[in-house]
Amino acid sequence: MYECYNKKLLRINLSTFKVKEEIIKDEMIDKFIGGMGFGVKLLTDEVDPIIDSLSIGNKIIISVGPLNGTAAPLFAQTCMVTKSPLTNGILNCYAGGYLGYKIKSSGYDCIVIEGKAPELVYITIDQKGAKIKECPNLVRKNTLQTEEFIKKEENDENLGFMSIGAGGENLVRFASVMSSTRAFGRGGAGAIFGSKHLKAISFSGGKDIYVNQPLEFDKVVKEAYSYFEKAISSEYNLLSMFSKYGTGSGMALINEKYALATKNHQLGNFEKASKIDGFAYIKKFPSRQVACFGCPVHCGQVHKFETGKFKGMVTRGPEYETTYSFGSDCLIDDLEVIAKAHQICEEYGMDTLSAGCTMAFAMECYEKGLIKKEDTEGIELNFGEGEGMLKVLEKIGRREGIGELLAEGSKRIAAKLGGGSEGFAMNVKGLEFAAWMPQRMSGIALTFATSNRGACHKRAPIGPELMGQIPMGKVKGRAEVVKNIQDTVNAIFTLVACRFSEFELPKEMFVKLLNSASGLNYNLEEFIKVGEKLWNLERLFNLGAGLTKKDDQLPARCFDPLPLKDGETRMKREDFEYMLKDYYKLRGWDENGIPTKAKLKLLEID
Amino acid sequence: MKILKYNPQKCTGCLSCQLACSFQRLQLYNPERAALRVKVKGLNVPSLTYCRHCINPLCIKACKFGAMKIINGVVEIDQDKCTGCGLCAEKCPFNAIFLEVGLAYKCDQCKGEFKCAQVCSTKAITVVERKKESDE
Numbered sequence: 001m002y003e004c005y006n007k008k009l010l011r012i013n014l015s016t017f018k019v020k021e022e023i024i025k026d027e028m029i030d031k032f033i034g035g036m037g038f039g040v041k042l043l044t045d046e047v048d049p050i051i052d053s054l055s056i057g058n059k060i061i062i063s064v065g066p067l068n069g070t071a072a073p074l075f076a077q078t079c080m081v082t083k084s085p086l087t088n089g090i091l092n093c094y095a096g097g098y099l100g101y102k103i104k105s106s107g108y109d110c111i112v113i114e115g116k117a118p119e120l121v122y123i124t125i126d127q128k129g130a131k132i133k134e135c136p137n138l139v140r141k142n143t144l145q146t147e148e149f150i151k152k153e154e155n156d157e158n159l160g161f162m163s164i165g166a167g168g169e170n171l172v173r174f175a176s177v178m179s180s181t182r183a184f185g186r187g188g189a190g191a192i193f194g195s196k197h198l199k200a201i202s203f204s205g206g207k208d209i210y211v212n213q214p215l216e217f218d219k220v221v222k223e224a225y226s227y228f229e230k231a232i233s234s235e236y237n238l239l240s241m242f243s244k245y246g247t248g249s250g251m252a253l254i255n256e257k258y259a260l261a262t263k264n265h266q267l268g269n270f271e272k273a274s275k276i277d278g279f280a281y282i283k284k285f286p287s288r289q290v291a292c293f294g295c296p297v298h299c300g301q302v303h304k305f306e307t308g309k310f311k312g313m314v315t316r317g318p319e320y321e322t323t324y325s326f327g328s329d330c331l332i333d334d335l336e337v338i339a340k341a342h343q344i345c346e347e348y349g350m351d352t353l354s355a356g357c358t359m360a361f362a363m364e365c366y367e368k369g370l371i372k373k374e375d376t377e378g379i380e381l382n383f384g385e386g387e388g389m390l391k392v393l394e395k396i397g398r399r400e401g402i403g404e405l406l407a408e409g410s411k412r413i414a415a416k417l418g419g420g421s422e423g424f425a426m427n428v429k430g431l432e433f434a435a436w437m438p439q440r441m442s443g444i445a446l447t448f449a450t451s452n453r454g455a456c457h458k459r460a461p462i463g464p465e466l467m468g469q470i471p472m473g474k475v476k477g478r479a480e481v482v483k484n485i486q487d488t489v490n491a492i493f494t495l496v497a498c499r500f501s502e503f504e505l506p507k508e509m510f511v512k513l514l515n516s517a518s519g520l521n522y523n524l525e526e527f528i529k530v531g532e533k534l535w536n537l538e539r540l541f542n543l544g545a546g547l548t549k550k551d552d553q554l555p556a557r558c559f560d561p562l563p564l565k566d567g568e569t570r571m572k573r574e575d576f577e578y579m580l581k582d583y584y585k586l587r588g589w590d591e592n593g594i595p596t597k598a599k600l601k602l603l604e605i606d
Numbered sequence: 607m608k609i610l611k612y613n614p615q616k617c618t619g620c621l622s623c624q625l626a627c628s629f630q631r632l633q634l635y636n637p638e639r640a641a642l643r644v645k646v647k648g649l650n651v652p653s654l655t656y657c658r659h660c661i662n663p664l665c666i667k668a669c670k671f672g673a674m675k676i677i678n679g680v681v682e683i684d685q686d687k688c689t690g691c692g693l694c695a696e697k698c699p700f701n702a703i704f705l706e707v708g709l710a711y712k713c714d715q716c717k718g719e720f721k722c723a724q725v726c727s728t729k730a731i732t733v734v735e736r737k738k739e740s741d742e
Contacts, residue, residue, distance in 0.1 A: 070625075314649050
């Protein structure tokens with residue numbers, strides 16, 4: 001049993017510089033599986049929800065799952081759980097690349113970071129434990145420079161990394177943690193690193209990874225592979241498109257449906273979309289496909305900007321969500337500017353979604369006179385103003401001038417500026433919107449409103465709504481769809497699966513992979529129930545942090561008329577309220593969104 | 607005689623080949639114990655270290671223990687005779703022989719199964735017939 005686990009947790013206290021190895025008990029694995037399960041369990045047990053997220057009491061839980069590091073396809077991700085500086089609630093965020101495998105092969109399933117270092121430090125982790133090292137010379141260095149420095153210092157070219165740039169050090173509320181070119185993007189975990197004076201963590205790896213029944217597991221892996229092979233070779237399939245042209249290739253499809261958030265969500269169609277989508281990058285610049293560890297989908301695209309205004313730049317991405325946030329949402333039709341914004345975000349360590357969405361909000365405030373030219377030190381910040389956008393973006397990373405305000409994220413900016421700006425600050429609980437439009441997709445509306453980490457697209461029924469398997473705007477029965485996907489995605493995040501895996505793998509396959517790798521004996525119902533349990537634990541944490549039913553609401557703009565090709569559409573408030581009420585009921589929560597005692601008992605939550 | 611062919615432009619750097627190789631060899635997962643290695647440096651085009659199964663292999667000449675031989679064109683190491691001295695690895699012009707404590711290991715083409723090529727989703731690694739004139 002448990003062969004695919006290291007069964008080890010490393011607890012690192014940055015205040016005392018003490019490192020302690022703890023055994024992960026069978027009971028913990030049996031109940032919470034791994035990944036997000038470990039993260040949510042430990043954070044909700046150990047962190048008082050009421051604390052300031054940037055204070056010393058917050059913790060960072062980094063975890064992998066039973067399948068990371070094996071040949072199971074689409075399990076390259078790593079999970080990080082902390083209290084978010086953007087939402088004040090619980091955050092779980094993910095990055096792909098090689099990190100998950102590096103952590104697992106360093107001999108740990110979970111790393112807990114607590115306390116606060118007196119000066120900037122980095123941590124090296126190998127099979128023998130961890131070392132904490134001061135690094136004054138890395139102050140304000142970008143994420144790539146940081147990785148290169150540590151590689152040299154540790155004399156190891158093959159380290160796995162987590163690091164922050166100036167964004168995290170300056171406590172930008174949507175700062176990311178980078179792992180080479182992959183990002184723990186959403187929710188501001190980079191600022192928590194910054195608040196603890198933690199610049200980076202390196203993982204040396206090298207350890208063998210075992211499974212319970214190797215030959216049986218190998219068969220299940222092959223079966224899982226076959227689903228992706230079939231998808232990739234199909235003509236009309238999202239993963240097939242992503243594998244050839246990157247995630248940005250979905251833009252035309254979404255734009256056609258008037259569901260591409262444009263001009264700070266005032267419009268659902270960007271007439272210049274074809275100038276900035278995945279195809280446009282490939283057409284204009286030499287590109288090639290790249291993948292995360294063990295992934296046959298290879299949705300990544302590296303672009304070489306051999307000509308143009310940023311000659312010499314090489315990027316992995318931008319991904320679809322970034323071409324929305326800095327593109328359609330800001331009315332930027334220059335693909336080079338969007339790629340540059342993406343690169344600035346990587347270097348400073350900032351979430352491209354929140355940064356771009358906050359920028360679009362700032363542009364509208366500028367247009368409406370709520371932000372004035374003297375506030376921006378003369379920088380023009382109208383919609384479509386690419387040069388201004390890039391300048392302001394760097395100011396955010398440095399928290400300089402107007403950047404000081406914008407680094408707070410749209411919710412806090414709106415609270416400060418007033419003037420009705422709350423209605424078009426596109427966030428829920430403080431987390432800025434992903435690329436999708438609640439006005440068009442009812443499942444998105446309900447997911448954005450109810451997700452524990454804010455306006456998050458990871459738990460939304462995007463595929464089924466977009467591909468027409470369920471009608472986009474229908475409200476009846478949508479609460480059930482949303483609840484199911486939230487619980488399912490939480491369950492697969494205990495395995496730290498890539499979100500795309502759920503597009504093709506039947507739910508049973510996740511359980512089969514888990515059981516044959518670990519020797520556990522989960523059935524599907526029990527597996528999904530773990531996801532539901534985590535959802536409720538997160539909810540309780542958020543309630544404890546002071547969030548209420550009021551935080552399950554969408555900004556007023558979502559209820560404004562939205563122009564379509566012919567005529568307009570609008571989401572009715574009563575429709576939204578109907579879905580929310582239905583959702584609370586299905587969840588076993590009372591009318592204020594508080595889990596009932598009976599529900600908690602059923603989920604075995606004390 | 608079949609050998610591997612590598613197209614770096616198609617390689618996504620996913621390391622599935624190394625996962626498959628370590629599993630084939632040891633029934634565990636450890637890309638760092640695979641008999642071929644993809645090198646990914648930042649966003650550059652990757653490279654692959656792999657055995658060409660040379661017609662006149664320098665590794666066999668270097669072995670002092672008679673632990674290496676060609677079987678049906680495949681250069682193999684006899685694990686019982688290998689001492690892990692590393693002379694073969696030193697002489698390999700492709701750096702395609704790897705060392706563990708007391709043992710050298712290399713690609714044996716999985717007895718004709720070529721697991722690395724089987725799992726390569728972009729066909730960056732393929733199995734081709736060796737051209738007669740090539741003599742590595």
